[in-house]
Amino acid sequence: xxxxxxxxxxxxxxxxxxxxxxxxxxxxxxxxxxxxxxxxxxxxxxxxxxxxxxxxxxxxxxxxxxxxxxxxxxxxxxxxxxxxxxxxxxxxxxxxxxxxxxxxxxxxxxxxxxxxxxxxxxxxxxx
Amino acid sequence: xxxxxxxxxxxxxxxxxxxxxxxxxxxxxxxxxxxxxxxxxxxxxxxxxxxxxxxxxxxxxxxxxxxxxxxxxxxxxxxxxxxxxxxxxxxxxxxxxxxxxxxxxxxxxxxxxxxxxxxxxxxxxxx
Amino acid sequence: xxxxxxxxxxxxxxxxxxxxxxxxxxxxxxxxxxxxxxxxxxxxxxxxxxxxxxxxxxxxxxxxxxxxxxxxxxxxxxxxxxxxxxxxxxxxxxxxxxxxxxxxxxxxxxxxxxxxxxxxxxxxxxx
Numbered sequence: 512x513x514x515x516x517x518x519x520x521x522x523x524x525x526x527x528x529x530x531x532x533x534x535x536x537x538x539x540x541x542x543x544x545x546x547x548x549x550x551x552x553x554x555x556x557x558x559x560x561x562x563x564x565x566x567x568x569x570x571x572x573x574x575x576x577x578x579x580x581x582x583x584x585x586x587x588x589x590x591x592x593x594x595x596x597x598x599x600x601x602x603x604x605x606x607x608x609x610x611x612x613x614x615x616x617x618x619x620x621x622x623x624x625x626x627x628x629x630x631x632x633x634x635x636x637x638x
Numbered sequence: 639x640x641x642x643x644x645x646x647x648x649x650x651x652x653x654x655x656x657x658x659x660x661x662x663x664x665x666x667x668x669x670x671x672x673x674x675x676x677x678x679x680x681x682x683x684x685x686x687x688x689x690x691x692x693x694x695x696x697x698x699x700x701x702x703x704x705x706x707x708x709x710x711x712x713x714x715x716x717x718x719x720x721x722x723x724x725x726x727x728x729x730x731x732x733x734x735x736x737x738x739x740x741x742x743x744x745x746x747x748x749x750x751x752x753x754x755x756x757x758x759x760x761x762x763x764x765x
Numbered sequence: 766x767x768x769x770x771x772x773x774x775x776x777x778x779x780x781x782x783x784x785x786x787x788x789x790x791x792x793x794x795x796x797x798x799x800x801x802x803x804x805x806x807x808x809x810x811x812x813x814x815x816x817x818x819x820x821x822x823x824x825x826x827x828x829x830x831x832x833x834x835x836x837x838x839x840x841x842x843x844x845x846x847x848x849x850x851x852x853x854x855x856x857x858x859x860x861x862x863x864x865x866x867x868x869x870x871x872x873x874x875x876x877x878x879x880x881x882x883x884x885x886x887x888x889x890x891x892x
Contacts, residue, residue, distance in 0.1 A: 601886025
């Protein structure tokens with residue numbers, strides 16, 4: 512059910528961006544326990560100076576590779592699941608793209624089951 | 639009051655995208671009972687491979703025309719209103735653009751009346 | 766902690782957009798009392814006709830300079846803080862860019878402290 516918005520600076524290959532999407536999807540299924548094939552993602556490239564981040568907030572050293580990931584998802588995940596989700600994404604991006612774990616921003620927005628339509632104008636998750 | 643973000647693959651005419659905006663606006667006014675002229679929308683085109691969706695999740699056959707619509711709106715709509723909203727958009731896009739009803743993704747994000755400023759730095763909806 | 770998405774019509778200099786980001790950041794720190802250096806912003810330019818707004822909803826005269834600002838932030842701000850936040854942004858943009866105060870749209874989306882990771886795959890704000 513999640514919708515993931517992925518924003519990053521331009522200059523990477525299309526494959527690089529697709530891999531980010533795959534890593535996020537894998538974490539959605541494996542950690543958040545979404546169903547297989549539950550993948551909806553919008554990726555946007557920006558001029559580098561329009562993806563703005565502080566380079567050292569909270570003592571974390573960020574670099575130009577910084578990636579913004581904002582995920583809209585159903586409420587109900589535990590704190591442990593959220594922690595595991597953040598870690599899975601940072602680890603996955605590090606493994607697949609050698610992206611530094613410092614370079615991953617994640618923001619969650621919780622909504623209700625009735626707040627989704629995946630096609631046909633129906634509310635597939637609503638009771 | 640809603641803010642609608644509309645994301646879709648590039649390759650359509652500007653008129654096509656404008657019509658999507660009009661259909662969403664009509665549903666906002668007619669179904670959600672927003673005031674006339676309450677229209678605030680941001681449309682973004684993306685390379686097709688950066689609008690990512692599973693082609694058959696939940697048994698719905700999606701195609702490259704798939705449109706992502708995410709609407710931030712005030713909390714308080716009933717489940718019936720949300721269902722009617724999804725249906726109105728899917729029906730409207732089908733009628734106006736011959737878009738298949740399967741090709742419409744809608745995500746709602748509920749907020750409070752005090753979470754909006756429409757200009758002048760004031761919170762127009764807050765009591 | 767806020768993530769600010771700033772969307773506006775193309776045609777302005779990069780400096781203009783950067784200044785919008787600075788004004789939003791200043792209001793985040795001074796009014797919302799976020800920590801210094803808590804700055805995370807994504808700016809997107811659009812063709813003018815894809816930033817859609819009603820020119821007179823609620824009696825406010827909007828112009829092509831209209832700027833959309835959507836801020837995801839932790840819940841807990843008072844109504845007074847939100848009002849002051851809207852005013853600080855509209856005043857700041859007016860002072861720094863001569864942007865009319867009518868031309869500023871702001872939408873807030875409240876989330877929880879555990880809904881953020883600023884790097885390292887950790888939930889820095891969670892207890």
